Amino acid sequence: MSELYANEPMMDMYIFETTQNIEQLETCILDTEKAGYYSQNVVNEIFRIMHTIKGSSAMMLFNNISMLAHTVEDLFYFLREHKPEQIDYSTLSDLVLEVVDFIKGELDKITQGDKVNRDSTILSSKIKDYLEELKQQNAITELIEKPVIEKQSHYYIAQDKTENKINLHMYKAIIFFDDGCEMENIRAYTITHHLRDMADEIYYLPQDIIENDESIHLIREEGFQLYVKINKTYNEMFEFLKQTIFLKDLELIELDNDEEFKQFYKPIKKIILDTPPVMIPKINNQNYQEGKEQTITSSNQSIISVNVAKLDKLMDLVGEMVIAEAMVTQNPDLKGLTIVNFHKAARQLHKITTELQDMVMAIRMVPLSTTFHKMHRIVRDMSKKLGKEVKLELIGEETEVDKNIIEHISDPLMHLVRNAIDHGLEATKDRVTLEKPKIGKVTLEARNAGSDVLILVKDDGKGLNKQKILDRARENDLLIKTENEMTDKEIYNLILLPGFSTKEAVSEYSGRGVGMDVVTNNIEAVGGSVSIDSEEGIGTTITLKIPLTLAIIDGMNISVGKSRYTIPTTTIKESFRPKENDLIKDPDGNEMIMVRGQCFPILRLHELYKVKTEVTDFTQGILIMVEQDEKTLCIFADMLLGQQQVVVKTLPSYIKSTRKIQGLAGCTLLGDGNISLILDIGGLVNLNG
Amino acid sequence: MPKVLVVDDAAFMRLALKTILERNGFQIVGEAENGAVALKMYQEYKPDLVTMDITMPVLDGIQSLKAIRQYDPKAKVIIVSAMGQEGMIKEAIASGAKSFIIKPFKEGHVIETLTKIATA
Structure with missing residues (x-):
């Protein structure tokens, strides 16, 4: 399985589906716990989920998960088949939820590429103990389920063919199967089943291949011995047996007499075995509809799952494109040129990038x-x-x-x-x-x-x-x-x-x-x-x-000296150039501005970030009133540069690690190639008290 | 190129079989997540082979096998099942399944089984 194991889509699918199954299982348990008992549907559902997880995990060689799932599967198999009356549902839910947690933990490790090795034997034996207790309480001794097929089926004599004995050939065949092909007894049974349509009499050794799974060992050691009376030539018979899957060795001998058949003749009864009547289940349409709704796993062709890393990359690219667009359309070389057609094309480009950006955002949205x-x-x-x-x-x-x-x-x-x-x-x-x-x-x-x-x-x-x-x-x-x-x-x-x-x-x-x-x-x-x-x-x-999203925001670009800053537009209430006589200074020297009868504190950006600028007089610059958390503040800057969508980038770690700069949410690249710092308004208003 | 219909409620298992079969020259004509869908797809795509899981919602593998065999008595259905489900596999063989594959399966086993059944 190693070649499959290394296959990334398989791993992704495994993680995706198992996670989904586990979540479904958890919901299932929580819902039924409210109801107080496990309905037959729920028991079936849990059995199925555990069966699926067991199979997939075994394929991926996560044996601890597979083994645990197997134990739970056994438990629910018992619940499904025997429907015991005395069940401690509370403990049962606890156990299953513990399993859910275990598998979730292992899945996290798998996702992070860690080794999956937590021992599940303790939890497994807890579940086994619970099952044992359940069996005792409900006084059910384990019955070995009798297969549908009758015991006598180890030989078979066709009724309508017995008269026609003239052309009959008698064969003895010894068949060995490939090592490691598993379930040799059922493979042997498959041969006899397929021979039935053609042969008159079939006998075989070991005789108990159907009901005794231990017969596997005998088949492995001594081979599967088949005695057949059939209306076929040696070659035909050989070709037929050659078709056997996982055939390692075949020895076919044509017998001259039926001496060797006699050992099977003890009960001289003719047993006619018809194939059990085939029941064709009616596909209940209503049922089918219900099933559709229940299974989330049903493969809806119009939905695909995408690796989040790819979406992150896509988002980054769209961000870069928004910046590149601004670099083209606001290029300094274009200043002063009359270029009507260029602007038309630029608007078209802008429309498309905006739509693209909205779409990428929408893809990333999860309920x-x-x-x-x-x-x-x-x-x-x-x-x-x-x-x-x-x-x-x-x-x-x-x-x-x-x-x-x-x-x-x-x-x-x-x-x-x-x-x-x-x-x-x-x-x-x-x-x-x-x-x-x-x-x-x-x-x-x-x-x-x-x-x-x-x-x-x-x-x-x-x-x-x-x-x-x-x-x-x-x-x-x-x-x-x-x-x-x-x-x-x-x-x-x-x-x-x-x-x-x-x-x-x-x-x-x-x-x-x-x-x-x-x-x-x-x-x-x-x-x-x-x-x-x-x-x-x-x-x-x-x-x-x-x-709603982290990546791209609407921002107002402002300048202070040679520096650029961006304020998220959602926080801006208004911007204005103040009149001299609206300015107030309190006894501590804090500057305030009176707007429509209300006083607001002023924050000089050039002072906060120690930027050199010629504009220090309020009447020459501009005030931008911002609000967050019901607190308002007026930010003083040199001038407004214009509104633009900006892509939020985090501050490089070398800046963050040298000094914690207050009031910055990140940075962005402007159309003219300048770097602008995005102001964290929430931080600034609180900074101001 | 033999046409195969893969029936399994677990998308993971479908992908595993699909991956193995496609790189060994089989064509996957359909994937069904339960026995009812499988029957519909069988009628629509007429595949040469069907791989059929047993434990599935709505209509399980055995019921679906019977339904498909009734629709087409020559249908070549291969059961995909796990250790511990011997009883079910016997029932499936008795109901007309051509052979079976045991999960977790090995690529070689899957291919040998399907190739033999396809050419038989």
């Missing part, structure tokens, strides 16, 4: 449903361990975000859901005394909001306790403002700070020293933000605001 559905498992495990009854509600799971972003938010979401159940929801008995619904509710909601996606994790638990937060913050020296100056929102946001979560809060699921700051970091890494709302006694809502 959140998979990520959301993963939470069912967490809710199940936690509610079981903590003894809290929890209902998970999913809203807007069809909302789509960029594939790369999904990977970044999966862990934070898990953390938030765990927090909600562990710290947010009250114990079931407390809820009863509080006259709240007995079952706690955690809601996961996603919806689009402009160029962002909002993801809300809501619980109807006890809500955040402001006093406790303040106490904890004070202990850990996290307060920057005086306590009574802080708004509720600012107090809640304290829990997002690194160092807030202390080890006192450690439980099995949440607060493993990993605090909410990790959530914040992950979300900020994709350019998103976290905010918290809470009401004591009613519940807590944590909102993640995430950009």
Whole structure:
């Protein structure tokens, strides 16, 4: 199998299909657990999934996975065939989920190219023990299933041919099969079955090839001996047997008399064996339709799966193309030329690149449903361990975000859901005394909001306790403002700070020293933000605001001295040249501007980034009012250069490692070849306090 | 070039067989993910050979084999099955399957089996 093994598409397919199967299995278990018992359909489904995983894994030589899947297959085979009545469904679900986790873990290793070697024997024997227990409880001694074919079938005499004995030849054949071809007894049976249509009498040794799989060893050692009375010449007979698959050695002797047949004659009964009546199943159309819906694996010809690395590359290329387009259409050499046709063509090009870009984005968009559905498992495990009854509600799971972003938010979401159940929801008995619904509710909601996606994790638990937060913050020296100056929102946001979560809060699921700051970091890494709302006694809502995509944004280019900066257009409210008398300075020397009766702080970019510029007087430059997280700021720059789509590139690591520069989200290449720094407005407004 | 219809609910297995068969001069005329689709495809493409998995949803391999054999008594169906399913394989042979391949299969075994059945 080594040649297949090395084959990359095979590996991709293996990972893809097994992952899909495992997820299907998990959903299956979680759904049935609610129902309280495993329906026949579910048992069949799990059996089938495990059978498939066993087969594929064995082909890929992942023997630990294959062996484990085999054990589960056996268990569900038992459930399917014997339908035992006393089943400990809870343990069964736990076991299967443990298997799911094991295989998931191994699949991750495979994906990362690590060695797959975790020992599955302990888990396997746990399942075997469970099966044994099940058998004992249900008092089922294992019956060896009798094959459909009757025992006497080791010889066969055709009824209508017995009179016609004149042309009969008698043969003895000894057949050896290739080493390692497996199931020699069934191969032998295949020969006898195919001979039946032609031969008058067939006898063979060993006689118990059908019902005794041990006969394999005898066939391997002594060969399969066949005695046939048939109306065929030696050559015909030889040719027929030559057709046997995996034939290693064939010895065919024509017998002069039926001496050797006599050993089989003891019961002088004629046994006529008709092929068991062939039942043709009716294809139930309704069934078929249902099956279609059930199997996600059904190969829909109009869908193909593509390696994400290729999509990343495509995205990069489109990004480069957007830059190249700007380089051509905004080329400095074109300045001052009247070139009508060029502009026409350039507009056409721009239209196409924009469409292409939208399409590439659309391809990369993945619905959140998979990520959301993963939470069912967490809710199940936690509610079981903590003894809290929890209902998970999913809203807007069809909302789509960029594939790369999904990977970044999966862990934070898990953390938030765990927090909600562990710290947010009250114990079931407390809820009863509080006259709240007995079952706690955690809601996961996603919806689009402009160029962002909002993801809300809501619980109807006890809500955040402001006093406790303040106490904890004070202990850990996290307060920057005086306590009574802080708004509720600012107090809640304290829990997002690194160092807030202390080890006192450690439980099995949440607060493993990993605090909410990790959530914040992950979300900020994709350019998103976290905010918290809470009401004591009613519940807590944590909102993640995430950009739809990372790669290309609409930006306003500005200049300060010789430097270029880009501000994401979504954050810009307006830009204007201020009048002298609208400017205010507070006693600390902070500059402010009065706009329509409201005061806004001013940030001089040239001062922040220490850029040399001749424009230091507000009346000569321009102010750009930006807003994020409900905070507003006016940025002072020399001039606006124009609006453009820019491709976001991360800052090179040598810059990031030398110094942490605040307020930068990345950089981009402009049409004229200049590099522009993309401002992180969220960072800037918070920097300003 | 013998025409083959590959029937298996696992896309991985279909790809494995397809890869092996195509580089050994077989033509894959169709891939079916269950027995019901297999019957339809058999009627449509008239393949020379069918490789048939046993454990499948909607219509399993044995039922599908019987249905195909009823439609075309000369149909050459080869069962693809795993160790431990001996009983099923016997039933399949009794129901008219020409031979069988055991998963995990080796390229040589698959080709020898299909070639012999195709030329028989």
